[in-house]
Amino acid sequence: MDRRDILELSLAELETWCAERRVARYRAGQVTAWLYQRGVRDFHEMTNVACGLRDELAASFTIGSLTLAKVSRSSDGTQKLLLRLRDGATIESVLIPDGERLTLCVSTQVGCAMGCTFCATATLGFRRHLSRAEIVEQLLLARPLATSDDPPAEPARITNVVFMGMGEPLHNYLGTVGAIETLTASWGVDFSHRRITVSTVGLVPEMQRLLAETQAQLAVSLTSVHERTRSELMPITKKYSVAQLLAACRALPLPRRKRITFEYVLLAGINDRVDDARALARALAGIRCKVNLIPFNPFPGSTLRRSDDVTVARFQDVVRRAGVHATVRESRGPDIAAACGQLVAAEERRARRESRRACDADVIADIDAAMSS
Template identity: 45%
Template sequence: MTTTEITRDLRDLDKDGLTALMESLGEKPYRARQVYDWLFHKNAASISDMTDLSLSLRDRLEADGFYLGSPELIQERMSSDGSMKLVLGFKDGEQAECVLIPDDNRLTLCISSQSGCALGCEFCMTGIVGAKRTGNNAVRNLTQSELIGQVRAAEVLVRKGLFEGHIAVTNIVLMGMGEPLLNLDNVVSFIGILTDQGGMGYAARRVTLSTAGIVPAIKELGKRATGINLAVSLNAATDEMRDWLMPINKRYPLKQLILALREYPLKKRRRITIEYVLIKGINDTDKDAKRLARLLRHVECMINLIPFNPFPGTEFERPEDAEVVRFQHLLLEEGYTAYIRASRGPDIGAACGQLGSLREGKVL
């Protein structure tokens, strides 16, 4: 992002943007590195915290309207299973939800990339709410600073000791509200800062981006954000079924998507995660499992099976546990690694596909 764009939140700038800003103010390039360090590594709360900048530069930045924003924590809800949903509010009144999920020695933070999701997947509360939003109320991309703000807000809660046995967020997944690859520039820039050891310092192998299958952007991501993990929300093994469950499939059908996954540049010993939400009587038959196995041949992948999480107004149902296990076994027999993922936080509307329920006024 360049300084000519309207944002004045310094955390919307990357290294190049900060360098351009310092140049425009007649400052030496090393000032950009100092500011970057304060913004992303030291996590300064305000421009006045940046004590190794000259007073005149700090005054000038403030006089020009630059600031360090942070989202407002509107709500935090703890699930009976120990996970926690945060609702964060931004300057224009938009909101995003993120979820902290403790698990043995991991504390995963699931963040949102948009203020909802317009893709309208049939099994997803976020999509159903988002598809109804149009005009001025349309779903928008979250900015780099808003993506960073979610991580920082979660870190504050973790430091308060709310998650016994966990002192820091260990893993970050972009699987919350929104399609990250429709917000590619901000997301790639955010990932760069997140995984920069001179920036926020998270390990790239502990960051996962999940997409509904925006094929051109998958190719772009493979070039621009190497090192992170890719997950794809697949949920069907035929175009007919996927067109219905995930309308984005009409634009990027399975043949194109699978080809992009086969060609995706993976680091050694890494695999793409295929997410498959199992819906009773819809995509959970033996035939579906066999079709899925056939479709994924030659894709370096593992499969996560996620039993559907019901939400108000949906007619879909969760399959019986035995059916889920049967589906898993069929995939195992075909030689795949397949896990059943227990949903976390369904009682607080924090499980997969349930985010955005508060906006709709439906408290799950």
């Protein structure tokens, strides 16, 4: 019988499992404390859990399924984790230090179906959703690698989690919301909702549902307010127009001190003109928001170009002068291909090259064998 990953279960589900075996429900809380607070990977390390229950847990469940295949470390302190799933697929997580903040960027899918032209993950296509457990485990594997910059190598705590890695989080709604429950619950990782941000290309019904069912922060990848331009860059616009998306954002029931973050990837000669900045500010009028300007991070095969620093600064200034708070996201880890999907894409290209070389070697061996016979 295949064992289920225990990280898939909520506390209530684990309590039910215990009750079915006539085990006291409080034991479920002991188990989750070992899993999420202490990060154990072996049921037999749960020393305050009865020995017989530990055996039964080990017979029924696994703890996680991901393996850490590679860690790339940047000169700026950024760490990119290449994680291998049970089925052999790979995903990425990124640890990003920034002063007192240490942010973990997690993936929610293998590949992505949204097809955004400025994203390396889109070149992989969509493979599958990640489970709740596979999303949560990214944090559990990243925690031991977390260090602060000052002093170097001192253990640090991950302070923020952003759902901005591979995949569209709201396309994998159940996996994303399930992971948020485990990350924020007192029985789980016990993260503050304020420190969890979910980024979306603009799946309108799921955005509304997310804010109704969780207290996570919302980020919307906008990149252009011109219908034609955004449709070319982000095909989802053909389903939810810019007008529909912005109307939905205006109608979202935001708590008094909460605001939406709009992410805007700056692309040279496409959406980085002064007129584009003015149009952006006009379109966002009346929405409680901030804008995160993101200079494009080039990747192999893309014909898009990064806006230069002068253009980025001018764009930011125009938006700010129009009364919209705008910041520029600093590029992190360029020496380790830290942008979403780049490491997995590079690994897949390497694997294809090795496969071709192996095939060529087999062909040569067959020719040699035929000629010598």
